Amino acid sequence: MKINLKVRFKNPYFYVALILAIVAPIGVYFGVNAEDLTTWSMVGSLAKEAILNPYVVVTVIVSVATFLIDPTTPGIGDSKRALGYDKPKDDKL
Template sequence: MKINWKVRLKNPYFYVALVLAIVAPVGTYFGVNAEDLTTWSAIFDLAKRAVLNPYVVVTVIVSVATFLIDPTTKGLSDSSQALTYKAPKGDK
C-alpha cells in the first residue's frame, strides 16, 4: 500500500476527514449529542468507553481505512501520478 503521506499530511482537509472518521462512528454508536460533551471529563469518559469496546474499535478502524483509500485508483495505493506530488494538487 503506497500512499504519498507527505502530501496528505500537508492538506488540512486530511485532518478534518481523519477526525470525522474517528468521531462519527463513536458518536453514532453511543448516541452522543452536542450537549452530552460539555465537559472534558465527559469527553474523556466517552473516549475510554470507545477504546474499551471492541465493536467500536473495529468500526473506527474500518472508517479510517475507507477514508485513506483513494477511490479513483485500483487497489489500495495512490496512483503513480499522485505518488510524485510534492504538495496537494490544486485546480488548474
C-alpha cells in the first residue's frame, strides 16, 4: 500500500478531513457537541479520556485509515498515476 502523502499534505482540505476523521468518532462516543467544549481544560480532559479508552483509540485509527483510502482505485493504495504527482492535480479547464 503506497499513498502519496507529500501531495496530500499540500492540499488544505486534507487537514480538515483528517481532523474530522479524528474528532468525529471521539465526539460521537462521548456524546459531545462542539458547543460543549467551552474551555481548553474540557478539551484536554476529553482528549485524555479518549486516549485512555482502547475502543475509542481503535475507532479513531479505523476512521483515519478509512479516510486515507482512495475509493477510486482497486485496493487501498493510490494509483501509479497519483503516486507520480508532485502537487494535487488541478482539473480546472
